[in-house]
Amino acid sequence: MEESFSRLLENYSTCYSDLMEFEALKNLLLRKEKKTKSKIVSETTDSSFFDSATFFGLKINLAHILMSFLIKILYIVSILQVLHSGFSSYEFHQLVKNTNYKDHYSLPKDIQLECCIGLALFILTSFLSFTKLQYYPIKPSINNKLRLLTTDQYLKDISLSRANNVHNLIGNDPNGEVTFTPNFVDLQRKRKEISDWLADNSKE
């Protein structure tokens, strides 16, 4: 009986052992990263309201929202500046066309400056619009809390080992379509094992 019970435990605690394995792996990787001081992965806390808030079951990063709002405003301001300077330039050229001194006039400095500032602001905004990569681990922690893992980089690592680090951290299996095959589990055998064990147990 003990043998069958241990076998049952082995079968049905797979998910828990997976979870523990994932936790251990994550801790190991985090510690490794701290040792190398490369700050690849940091874990945000959910305690502060300003870091993240929960609305209708969705965790939302407020700082992220504020930043994206600011970026949209900057985009609009820069595009309006360029449009305004374009219109000013158009008006200026229409006025100059009607005079006999076409070659004596160049575009006024304020229009040039507005145009250049608009372009600079646009470039700055498009670089600001890059956000640091963030991941929600697929498997929850032992407390069943969602955690946001924030990386300290804007682009993804191309080397396979580093890319796999991220997969391991978020509990993602890139080959999951092939390896995750719950429909191959022999349910009837498992049911029989349980019923046998229950029968043995009830006899005693």
Added chain:
Amino acid sequence: MSVNNVDDNGNPVVDLNSATSASILQNMDNVNYNKKMYVNVMDKISLMSGTVTGILQYESLTGFRNFFIIYFGCIIIYILFICKGKPSRFYANVFNDLVFEHLVRELLGFVMAWTFSFALVG
């Protein structure tokens, strides 16, 4: 034992540490993702700089000089702030991926926006 990259049965052997097999050790999804991010931002910038060049009524070489100053300036900003000074970590072939691969694409976008706004304003 492998002689001339062929094992005892005649099958080819891949040496994972050799330089030629570098592409095997890269995550191609991430390579494509990084390239896409770069192209997106450079497309926007080249179109906008073309519009600005047209508004300023620059002609011939002055306009192209403008493009190259903005293009290389943006590459430097990208390497310093987005790649954090380590472009080889995110791009397999840094010079080709960041400078030459999309040069014609960005230049054509720039010229299109430049001529368009030049004709509208002038």
